[in-house]
Amino acid sequence: MPLSTAETYRFAAREHLERAYSLHESGEYFLSHYIAGLAVECHLRAYLRLATGEFDSRHDLRELAKEADFYGIVPRHQEEEFHTAFETLNLRWRSNHRYYSNRQFLDYMTEIKAEFRQSGDRWKNISRRLLNLAGKIIEQGEAKWNSKLERH
Amino acid sequence: MEQQIREALTQAFAGSELELDTAPDGRFSGLLIWDGFEDEDSVDRHRRVKQALAAALNDEAKNVGMLFTYTPKEMSAMRAD
Numbered sequence: 001m002p003l004s005t006a007e008t009y010r011f012a013a014r015e016h017l018e019r020a021y022s023l024h025e026s027g028e029y030f031l032s033h034y035i036a037g038l039a040v041e042c043h044l045r046a047y048l049r050l051a052t053g054e055f056d057s058r059h060d061l062r063e064l065a066k067e068a069d070f071y072g073i074v075p076r077h078q079e080e081e082f083h084t085a086f087e088t089l090n091l092r093w094r095s096n097h098r099y100y101s102n103r104q105f106l107d108y109m110t111e112i113k114a115e116f117r118q119s120g121d122r123w124k125n126i127s128r129r130l131l132n133l134a135g136k137i138i139e140q141g142e143a144k145w146n147s148k149l150e151r152h
Numbered sequence: 153m154e155q156q157i158r159e160a161l162t163q164a165f166a167g168s169e170l171e172l173d174t175a176p177d178g179r180f181s182g183l184l185i186w187d188g189f190e191d192e193d194s195v196d197r198h199r200r201v202k203q204a205l206a207a208a209l210n211d212e213a214k215n216v217g218m219l220f221t222y223t224p225k226e227m228s229a230m231r232a233d
Contacts, residue, residue: 083198
């Protein structure tokens, strides 16, 4: 099996994010949500490969980001915005959602009060929100990728 | 410094659960679980934490980086299989 490198993880993250946008456009909101979160996981794994060269089998985004020193890439003046985005994404996206039925997934979102008071299509809003958060986090990582690469 | 941060947060957020680690940049990061965050969004929670840290630590509050803020209910949902 070909070994995943920092660059292949990074490329996979971009592909997954694009796929998530397409799924959203075609009304596959649950899948779009899941794949957008997976894109963030891949992006963090790219950073982790750069930072430690290791593979961490956990899917916990908070732990991955910590191990990969991902918080350190964020300029101080953007920290607040980044922190709230990452915190919200980490709450809304869990790797075990891939085992969930639509019903279970909506129950989870209800439990955490996601898009609870918003009007309109709840599925669509949930998917759009995660896409926006994932896009923001990956964009932040992309902006710092080259400088991070030079240091390794 | 860690002890001061712990005291500041546990005083301001009575009954909370706190996990602190040192990030590679030397700042403290971690997790603050408190039921008072219920019905507050992430922005409000962070503002509240920032204010508590600034009030107790003044300039030293800059030693705290990414602190995740969740309610016990959210943590329990996140930890469920």
